[in-house]
Each structure stands twice: as structure tokens, then as C-alpha cells.
Amino acid sequence: MSEQVKNDTPLKDLIVDFVGNKLNPENDEVTIEHITEVFSEEFPEFLLNMAEENWINGYTQALNDVDFVKNEMKKQNVTENHNQE
Numbered sequence: 331m332s333e334q335v336k337n338d339t340p341l342k343d344l345i346v347d348f349v350g351n352k353l354n355p356e357n358d359e360v361t362i363e364h365i366t367e368v369f370s371e372e373f374p375e376f377l378l379n380m381a382e383e384n385w386i387n388g389y390t391q392a393l394n395d396v397d398f399v400k401n402e403m404k405k406q407n408v409t410e411n412h413n414q415e
Contacts, residue, residue, distance in 0.1 A: 331361060331362045331363040331366070332361050332362075332363060333361060333362060334359040334360065334361055335360050335361060335362060335365065345365060346360045346365075348368070349364050349365050349368045350364075352368055353367070353368065
């Protein structure tokens with residue numbers, strides 16, 4: 331979060347300029363942390379939407395991982411039972 335943002339697109343340029351003017355950091359470097367801070371004040375519904383989407387994606391991935399592990403365990407049990415016969 332402390333990495334300096336490079337304004338290499340028009341949107342990044344606009345955001346970095348806005349955040350830099352609002353916070354006026356000592357070293358003139360705008361970071362992701364700075365942008366997050368300003369977005370939380372100026373555009374909280376955007377950050378909330380992103381957080382919700384990330385939570386849903388993480389939860390879905392966790393459920394997929396559980397299913398995968400269960401299936402692998404079933405395969406392993408079938409193989410072990412077959413080898414014991």
C-alpha cells in the first residue's frame with residue numbers, strides 16, 4: 331500500500347493529481363494508501379462495492395477449494411481401498 335503510484339494513464343493522472351492536491355504529501359509521492367484514504371472519504375460507495383466483490387470472490391474460491399479437497403480425498407480413499415483388495 332505504500333508503493334508510489336505511477337500516473338501512466340489519463341485516469342491515474344487525474345486521480346494522483348486530485349489525491350496529491352488534497353493530501354499534499356511531504357515527498358510529493360501519492361501511494362495506494364493515500365488514494366484509498368481519499369476514496370473512502372470522497373467515494374465510499376465505490377470502495378464498498380469493491381470490498382463486497384472481493385469478499386464474494388474470496389468466499390466462492392474457498393468453497394471451490396473445499397470441494398476440490400473433498401474430491402481429491404475421495405479419489406485417494408478409492409485408490410487406497412482398491413490397492414488393499
